[in-house]
Amino acid sequence: MQKNRKPRFQAEFLNMNQSTPTVAKDEDRAYGLARLHTTLNTTGSDVNMSRSSSPASESTFVSAPSSPTIPPSNPAPEPPSVPAPRRSGQIAGDAPAIERVRLNAPLAMSAENILTPGNEHWVPRNASKALSHRGPEWKAAMQKEYDMMLKMGVWKLVERPKGAKTMKCRWVFANKTDAEGKVIGRKARIVAKGFTQIPGLHFTDTFASVVRYESVRMLVSTAVCSGMFLFQGDYVSAYLNSPIPVPILMEQVEGWEVTSLDGCVPSQPVSMPRPDGLVYELVTYIPPGGDMRNWSNVLLDLSLPPVPSSLDPALPSPANDLKPTAADEKSLVVVLDRALYGTVDGARNWSIVLSTEMKDLGYYESCADQSIRTRLRDGEHTITATYSDNVTGATTTREGYEVAMRELSRKFEVKDMGKLKFVIGMGIDRNWETGVARVHVQPFLERTLARFRMTDCAPKYTPLPPGIVLTASMSPSTELEKEQMAKIPYHEALGCIMYAQYVARPDLSFAVTLLSCFASNPGQQHWAAVLHVLAYIKATMHFALMYGGEGYKSIAPLGYTDANFAGDIDTHRSYAGYLFLQGGGLTAWGTKLLPRPSLSTSESEQIFR
Template structure:
């Protein structure tokens, strides 16, 4: 606190109520779940702050997981240097513009000054605006020293010097640096260390709960969450469970008819940590596990009133993760450095409202960078309409990814039309046609966005057989053998293999 000049001791002005504070103690674990160190952090009781008095805006951008995977794909493809740094007490770098008064921390009151309060000068942890003020400070420093902010992901920066470049990704207080020049990488490290109190962690191996495995000789890089999955399994007493071959299989059914009907059934479910388990599955799904995207979405639909069948399905996913916790999302060099998307949909399979489920997965250099499985908002009346709505959803996200990668300025092929595969020929023909007849007449105007992108030559939609549709597991349960084949094609494997 003294080093960062966080506060001044002052008399409390009349009519002002100071914000409280408390100590928070935490055990920091290493990637293997072992105790690394014990931490004590002083935090302000931000819940007592008053809007437009103690704070104004609170929004702070957060880096997308897509950005992490895009950078990993580029690191593997170009054999880039990949290092990591940690900002010590990051939030204490943010300047505070409002007058905020805080009670003195317990155990550290200077003798004779017990009656004074702390007038905060920095955005101490716990304040509602703390994250925003830290980001604004970091952004100011980066732009001042020649880093360009990505317009899609505002926590991703690029600096170029001739043919050399450095990509920087900020995750609150964790920083990833990828560069094709070791000298430029070290220059960026010196810049960061000069402006902030940094810890240099060397070559990246573990960031935001994700383990990074790299074999530079073979040109391979893998992302896994084995330690995280082990902790989740232990938390719910599933660490010794028998593995399942798949998280969901063909024939598995979900619906509100499985929800509790009586008070006794509801009372029983209140004793079961269903919502907590689904929340734990979410982080694995979002980061490295596209293979559980569909079942995660299905389980999430019944969060408010889950039944025993839903709970059994959630435990089945945990058993699947038990058998596949060593799986790595793998990246390697490819001759095909372009973004390719796969879009799929079922038709009216939701037992509750007959809506369809869209699924998509995007690849860069033939490896996964983004995926999604979600229920469509529109009730469609044909398979073609359901598939076309899925194409629309995939197109919107694909354009976002395209713009994100364009901002990195290191992938020339991104200037070509985005290629999107669909396994429904009618939807493909409708996307590439200007006619306004048939089922397409009943679609909302916004879905014509797809045709506009095709006409502008920014999008190319092509037909592909269902047998090789990578997004198929995002929309339905499959027979175990077919599911395993799709998982392998998604880039998930137990060992890094060329």
């Protein structure tokens, strides 16, 4: 590309002759359809933008008011442009390849290399490292989690049955971060190793719905355009609110083992099926510190029930089989009464409990997304979106928000987090004066560039080099080449880019789809394209989705689709893309490779539709 040639969107959004940031205006929204349409057809497809009568009124993806990255007034010349991809009849060998990269290209740094126990972002990998850490925050988080288990009545103590197989558990740690990526707290979870559960014995169905990102973006768009109040909350230890259909034996939690039944309160026996068809009858005990209000079956006089008559009398009695041997006399395990994080059906059990309670409060589930629930009562419209233990909502008035949170608090323990600012990876900035909401993923992108050592790279201003040609023939063919490429974090980098485009970066959609085609055996040219995308992210870190504003009050959806012809060099299949707008902003988008070749662009579009 010549020095005086600039990509179209670069000239529209970035003032090349000024060294100060420029402010995006409403007319700058022209980037939306035209920019994404160009992105979806980077491989040189036929473009027809005549469907949009006024592209400037349909744009959605704009630069934020404060742009941290501005190109220099005299940018360095770009590499020579690559000719467009070959059409039918062109020889594959004539297709030029992008510049090769050295194998010592920037590599992803592992957590051990980046973070040390002295770093605030450091996360212990196991309980022993957390307990040995000199800071008290991780130990406090572990104690808080264990106390919550006792408070909710998640398990009871039992003497280890002879020959019984138990499920193990472990500690999992994470940092709580805000919308800017700053650490605001520590989190410790007791997670069961559910992969040892037996299908058909311990669980049956496992599906549990979570809200889609498209639904959250539509919720934000609807709320901003309608002037609704956006809020968020967190269900404290959500899974622990749901019982499990079949009790499960589990080892005690590391660091909090109980070795004696002294101080334990006897409880009712529990029947538990065995893999051989027999039934365990277990004598249970409430552990020390347990909240008696969560156990209604406490006994003062305990006696084992008789053996079920359905069992063969010739077989050993389960009651006798449970008598501990001398070696097992002090061995205690727990039996789960409630769903625990890590159990295969834990999410489903919580989803069922939440759905039942929300229906009791008068909410109706959406047919398109079961995690979206709405309620219209006394003129107050309330919408909630649930992702596991996170709840996001919108109400007509602030009083309606207070009522909704108060009702949820009567059903569950809910942490009120106030105005919606950050949810499932999306940062949300709302300006009540202008009526505009900005959805971005900037903190994640900053961490991604730091992870792959691309923070100081030269920025690029297109998602992929113009006219780029990537084929399977560029993949490694020898064992030496494959061994060298195995050291390149292709999948890690591509996964980060994929997550960013799925959350709030539609301009990366085609690049992700194209580069994913070579994930099974990436070559040097494919890795160079990934680095180009990261350099493009460096230049467009501040890009965000914008909803609402003057002239964008309608929530009527608007959709566009397009497809090219034989865009894939190897299979001659076509690429197709779609986007949907609401309230002046993109709410859904995607790019895909069609399942079969077509004979024309028109046929490609018909196949996609």
